[in-house]
Amino acid sequence: MSIELSNETDHAADLAEIRELAEYVLDEMHVHPQSDLYVRLVDEPTIAELHEQWMDLEGPTDVMSFPMDELLPGRPGELSEGILGDIVLCPAVAARQAVQAGHAVEEELLLLTTHGILHLLGYDHAEVAEEREMFDLQRRLLLTFLAERGRTATPPAGRS
Template sequence: MSTEVNNETEVALDLAEFAAIAEHVLHHMHVNPRAELNILFIDPEPMEELHVRWLDLPGPTDVMSFPMDELRPGTAESETPAGTLGDIVICPQVAARQALEAGHSTAEEMLLLTVHGILHLLGYDHAEPEEKKEMFDLQRTLLLTFLAERGA
């Protein structure tokens, strides 16, 4: 996988960990190994600008996904074509608040947001109850298998 991870914040992050979870998710979703993905960590102010510009919603949000080639999950027999999956933008400061409310670490929250963002890039959504159940069950499974394999 060609995953580029950049941190434009002052928050200390293990960028290799985010590349690893992206690789885990894309492998399990049978995405072509040549697919490109960008993960960017930004501060609340630029996140708020994106949130207002693209969703017309106030305030910073936790994660936003910007699909490019509209790749979809493949199967064990047929992976997706190569292409650009898109960009995921995460705000660590918003993630930290959510992690505190959820009772887990900020790192775990950002790993969850990475999985969530990738699933959005692959066409998953959570607008309807059935979609939400499918997406959230899948993101939980992907995160837990990643953490189990990493010995976390």
Template sequence: MSIEVLNESGEVPSPVPEQELADLGRHVLEQLRVHPLAELTITLVDEPAMAALHERWMDLPGPTDVMSFPMDELRPGHDEDEPAEGVLGDVVLCPSVARAQAAAAGHAVGDELLLLTTHGILHLLGFDHAEPEDEREMFDLQRTLLLTFLAQRGRSTTAAPEAGRA
């Protein structure tokens, strides 16, 4: 599995170590049985760069927290089929927007970025939250993936960000 993490946000050090973001990405992709040769890029950007992406692709003003750009429309694997190989796509995060959200929610910015990364990867895999039933499915899965990742890292899951939003 190829996971590249790029910090173009200007925040050094990053609020989340690049290796932790890559490890989370690997965890999510393995849990969802995505082909082991799939490629994923996670990029952290500043507010002007995120605002430009948000306006160009969503026709909405200002920066947002996370955006996903799927490439080969890969989907989670199932027991009865072999997952397809290819480029999953890009998840773009804005740490400064995540910082404000984390402060409002009362948790660490690093935890917010882990939540947003999980959310972005699920969007790459075709999950959405436009309809109530889809929202429940996506956010339940998001919560499970994030909490199992944190538990494997030996981190408390009681202080984890509310994984039912993003």
């Protein structure tokens, strides 16, 4: 699995944990180990510019996903292979959301990373049923990842 990360902010994010989470989620979703993912942490002006350019929406957001090969989740023995795409996270927005949710910024960044990966794999939350499916999966993946590391965080069931 090729997972590249870059932190273009002053936030001291735990890139190793973000990488471990991404590897875990991609493995759970049966994405081929030869697939590529890029995770970029940016400041508010940068994500606001991307938000307006790609979504035609003003202001900063927490996470954006840019799929490349439109991979879908695989199944055991049938792995999806290709360039998954890019995820752009904004730690400043994540920090505000973490305060509102009552958990650590790092947990919010992990939640947003999981959310972004699911978007890259074709999940969405435009409809109520889609939202339920995506957020339930997001919550299960993140809580299982944290539990396997001995952490007991309780991230929100869904947002983003």
